[in-house]
Amino acid sequence: MSRSVSIRSMGEGGRLRIGELSRRVGESPDLLRAWETRYGLVAPDRTRGGHRLYSEQDELRVRAMRRHIDAGLSAAEAARLAKRDGGERQDGSASLAHLEAELSRSLDALDEAAAQAALDDLLAAFGLLPALAEVILPYLRGLGERWVAAQISVADEHFASNIIGGRLRRLAQGWGEGVGPRAVLACPPSEHHELGLLSFGLALRQRGWRITYLGADTPIDDIAAGLTELAPSIVVLAAVDPFRFLDSAHSLAALAARVRVGFGGAGASVALAKQLGAEPLTGDLIDEATALRP
Amino acid sequence: MSRSVSIRSMGEGGRLRIGELSRRVGESPDLLRAWETRYGLVAPDRTRGGHRLYSEQDELRVRAMRRHIDAGLSAAEAARLAKRDGGERQDGSASLAHLEAELSRSLDALDEAAAQAALDDLLAAFGLLPALAEVILPYLRGLGERWVAAQISVADEHFASNIIGGRLRRLAQGWGEGVGPRAVLACPPSEHHELGLLSFGLALRQRGWRITYLGADTPIDDIAAGLTELAPSIVVLAAVDPFRFLDSAHSLAALAARVRVGFGGAGASVALAKQLGAEPLTGDLIDEATALRP
Amino acid sequence: MSRSVSIRSMGEGGRLRIGELSRRVGESPDLLRAWETRYGLVAPDRTRGGHRLYSEQDELRVRAMRRHIDAGLSAAEAARLAKRDGGERQDGSASLAHLEAELSRSLDALDEAAAQAALDDLLAAFGLLPALAEVILPYLRGLGERWVAAQISVADEHFASNIIGGRLRRLAQGWGEGVGPRAVLACPPSEHHELGLLSFGLALRQRGWRITYLGADTPIDDIAAGLTELAPSIVVLAAVDPFRFLDSAHSLAALAARVRVGFGGAGASVALAKQLGAEPLTGDLIDEATALRP
DNA sequence: ATAGGTTTTGTCAAGCTTTTGTACAT
């Protein structure tokens, strides 16, 4: 509503001229004008002389446009999405932050009902993969760190793990069935952290894989036994401690000679995987699952 | 790459051009077009200029097609299956809408085996309370309405009621035992609709209550007789017609003077409950059960 | 009964060409065609171009034909029998012995779909508590014994445990909510067998208790920390090895001084419980849960 | 089992159009 046409004020009014906007968002002025005329991406006010004055929301829209294009959308589609919800970014992340806080609070308070409700909301609002990637896995990481720092008791950690683990297993229902390629999932001996592995399995399932889940603390040689029966496309092993891999180095190398093997979890590394003839799956868990090809 | 971004930006309405879809699913654009023209696998929107715009479901279909082909089916068969159920099974649980339709269809067709299977799936996929709240109770409401509108015969209505009632009773197995507070459930004289009351009992049981179920058409004075023996925390009466309460007004008032009494069902109202000294339970059945405190 | 095919019907209706059928049943295409023309063993659909499309039932018939031939029958005789009853599934008699055998078979064969179906049938036919008491817990005992006797690999054991554990956790949905007395369930440090504890929790839940589940490998002192917050009626600890109790003897005695504590599992004994001030829950797991009073 | 013809299906090419970033004249 500010009437004053303070040409110079690009500060608190937040209204930018095209050159400054171009510099901030890293798009050429020509392109910004093209996006405006072609797709109506923005409709900046004008100075009396006709110069464009962009608002902060315009800037958000332009950035959203760029994100969508980088994600592979056409310019037209990108503009359509950016116009629809380009300025609402902080709203969405606010609700995400809120749900994250609620999950955290309820689990810390040993309040199962509230925790289940938070998980419900989370999954309903974002869907499985984003909920895992953006909230649940970060929460579990934080939980581990607080546990290491002795800020929470093991009982607290167990409670939260069991609630989340229970939910993940519920979502895993029937994940061994169907027609996709098969992945066998397990943790090496002495490794008991399986929530990450469960999440990885769910992400794979989302992509159509069939999962055979052996879970925590599984002797490597025993995996080999079921190989002919299951004929998996890949065996994925996850551990948070590299020594869990190294302790079974010999068996792992033998396994990798017979079947494709992937190493994941904080204990995996490219070097370690290479050394034992396995594939490294050391990136973001969800990304790795999404990118995995049979 | 910006893989996680893509997950997010695909969330709502971001339609892909053929090149990007090709990149994501790993099939050549030529092949995608061939599958479309030969088998009608997908029917993407088009830009004004004729370029294809694929939806998220299209992507799922293409992936399903690939899975079926890898499983050994011919392209034609793979496409037939992918079209049939390519977009349905995201997270392993069949969609609620699909199960609802299947229940409805099988009951209308008087196909008991199919109806039982649909109930199995429903309960397995969503659990008791959500299944009741989201599917079974809405179905029963619809059934009642269709019966009033004379769109179905009494036999149809009985068939469906008996299947569902039978299942609810089986689920009620042992609900009188345990350690929780006790609720006595009954319908007043001349009231014969007890499916809602059964559901209410199951929801209470789910929350730890012990149920004593007297069922349809129960004289109020008879309830009073068992009172000292059972020592219930509450007596819940349900009727679809307010006159069923009014006909026993005197006995009901007397009962409410001795024990906590709740009124539920379409025949209950806040005014009526107040008048006879009872608690109204007029909200959503499952919600009321969940909120009830001993 | 053919179990709810609808959910896992991914392969349902997928008709095979002769090459793929040949691969699956291990008979040459030529032979398959010969059996068809000579004995009318099957009558597959055809594509417009004339290619054969075999149904799942056709596959069963071919397999039956092979079984009969291997049993010594002539081809003509074998075809006659296979046509008569080759396509019919072995009908699942709902007998307990049969279901037990089917569960055992499918888990040993790492066949998740069949195992889930067996669990479905089991729970539908007998209900939770009988299914646990009569089939699932005995099976788990047998599994442990076979494992000790090294008759099965750890991977086999893990697979079965995860399938059953997943199901139990699914059934545990929402068991922390409601109005009943609260029980805290955990295994002492180093104890990782939690399937019995889960079953015990389900049995308690069935009787109206609210469950707070801390699961495997929980330090006793940490349980004490949550005590005021949760105010449980009882804390139940389970272990298969008495040393798991003895290792935490001091903490356990301290805990038992503050709250009612029960000891269960093969590692518990009346003497041990008495010594540490706890209640023995050494009888049948389901019976103990059923008999427990707040 | 072989021979000879047919169907299915992935791929490619040719020629034309649309989309989109950038450039330039007014």
Next chain:
DNA sequence: ATGTACAAAAGCTTGACAAAACCTAT
């Protein structure tokens, strides 16, 4: 700033082709 132009990239349609998989009949 506007409007037009332009060219690279990406798409579209039609038609064809060849390898693999199937068919029938001998």
